[in-house]
Amino acid sequence: MNLENSPFKVQPLLTFDKEITIPTSKSHSNRALILGAVRGENFKVRNLSDSTDVTNLLNAFKKIGLKIEQSGSTVTFLNSFPDCEKDSVGNVIELHTGDGGTTNRFLIALLSRGKKEYQIFPTEKMSERPIEDLINPLKKLSVNIVHNVSGDSKTPWITLKGPASMYNTTKLEIDCKKSTQFASAMMLAFSKIPLQFEFINLHASEAYLKMTSMVIKKSLESNSYTIPVDFSSLGYPAALAALMGRVLITNCHELDMYQADSVFIEVLKTSGATCSFTANGLEIKKGDKLNPVTFDVSTAPDLFPTLAFFAAHVDGVNHFSNMEILKFKESDRLQEMTNLMKTFGVEMHYSPIEDVLTITGSSQKKYQQSTIKPARDHRIVMAAALFMTKNAGGELFETDCVEKSFPKFFTLLK
Known part of the structure; x- marks a missing residue:
């Protein structure tokens, strides 16, 4: 069902008690896929x-000449990039890449190793998100890159030609101030080449760089890589369960410390919820x-x-610091979440000077029913749905964009 531009009615729940499976990690998946493209040699990505x-x-990948066999959730790479360019059609290849940060940034770094010209057409807000700190190091490697900043969707956002x-x-030198994805993109695309990197302004999301290093190491030790569950997706049912009852996630049997969002389990424990691997x-x-x-x-x-939703329902004052990184996501998530919480009537205060947000939560307050038209950002949409589910329900727009990370999210809430 296509939910785009149609309101989705979110029903409130009195309790939440479910046994579920959750998606596997797209962060691990896209890293492993880039390594598969570089390696070939029947390298398999499972789950x-x-x-x-x-x-x-x-x-x-298919448009640039990579030959991939897919069976269920397993893909096998029969050839590698850039050798596969001889099997692609044309000297200028248009790629329509969606709105994923890792999809676009990882792909740009990979394509810089090829000889053909590639034109990249993303969707949503991707063309407005930072990319200069990936373009600059590639230019130092003599890659010809043109970045279209006009916002004209008929003109390629990125045109590049290597090798x-x-x-x-x-x-x-890779500047990581706005995203560590630039560093990961270069590490993955050049993983078989003796190129060294110096990371500067590494102030956020360092766990993702450690994930990249680990995936590269494991891919060299074995001709396959198995994707673990996605702890970003896990946070939504976990938050509901900690507030409203219980959840058993049947395909999660251990923490993945390389996923930054796995820290949510420790946050829940510290807050007083029960979390245990059985x-x-x-x-x-x-x-x-x-x-x-x-x-x-x-x-x-x-x-x-997810944390903001949880905090709004916990008695006392919750403190969130170092918020600036949120401005460079699919939307300005600081602005979007404060707008969302204002709609529901959550008590909060943000200090831009200290870069600290406080949320004064309540376990007794019932937040109002609302009609929400959020930014087209999957995480904002899912957070809005959590508020509605825990409280009085409501109508929610832009729900189709959850397919970016959690396609069956709304089935979970039924």
Whole structure:
């Protein structure tokens, strides 16, 4: 069902008690896919995520000449990039890449190793998100890149032509202030080439760089890589369970410390919820009394919308610091979440000077029924749905965009 531009009626729940499976990680998936493209040699990626970020990357791979066999959630790479360019059609290749940060940024770095000209047409807000800190190091490798900043959707956002050359340098500086995805993109695309990197302004999302290093290491040790569950997706049912009852996530049997959002399990424990790994999966139960949260958002920025929902329902003052990184996501998530919480009547205060947000939550207050037209940002949409589910329900727009990370999210709420 196409839910775009149609209101979706979210029904309130009195309790939440479910046994579910959750999606696998798109962060792991896209990293493993880039490595598969570089390696070829029948390299397999198992348990692949079915998010649109991942399917868009696979579709781009097929257009650039990569031969991939897919059986269920397993893909096998029969050839590699850039050798596969001889099997692609035309000297200028148009790629329609969706709105995924890893999809677009990882792909740009990979394509810089090829000889053909590639034109990239993303969707949504991707063309407005930062990219200069990936373009600059690629230009130092003699890659010809044109960045269209006009916003004209008929003109390629990025046009590039390699191949990247190490003639002038074997060490590159990568600025990570706005995203560590630039560093990961370069590490993955050049993983078989003796190119060194120096990361500067590494103040947020460092766990994702550690994930990249780990995926590269494991792909060299084995000819396959198995994708773990997605702890970003896990946060939504976990938050509902901690506030409203219980959830058993049957396909989650261990923490993945390389996913920044796995810290949510520790946040829930500290707050007073029960979280335990059992033979049947990860079980999360409501605590008798939940304590407010103190959290450095720069360590796991994608977790903030879920944490804000949780905080709004916990008695006391919750503190969130280092919020600036939220401005560079699919939307300005600080602005979008404060707008969302104002709509529901959540008590909060943001200090731009200190870059600190406080949310004064209540376990007794019932937030009002609302009609929400959020930004087309999957995490904002899902956070809005959590508010509605926990409280009085409502109508929610832009619900189709959850397919970016959690295609069956709204089935979970029924």
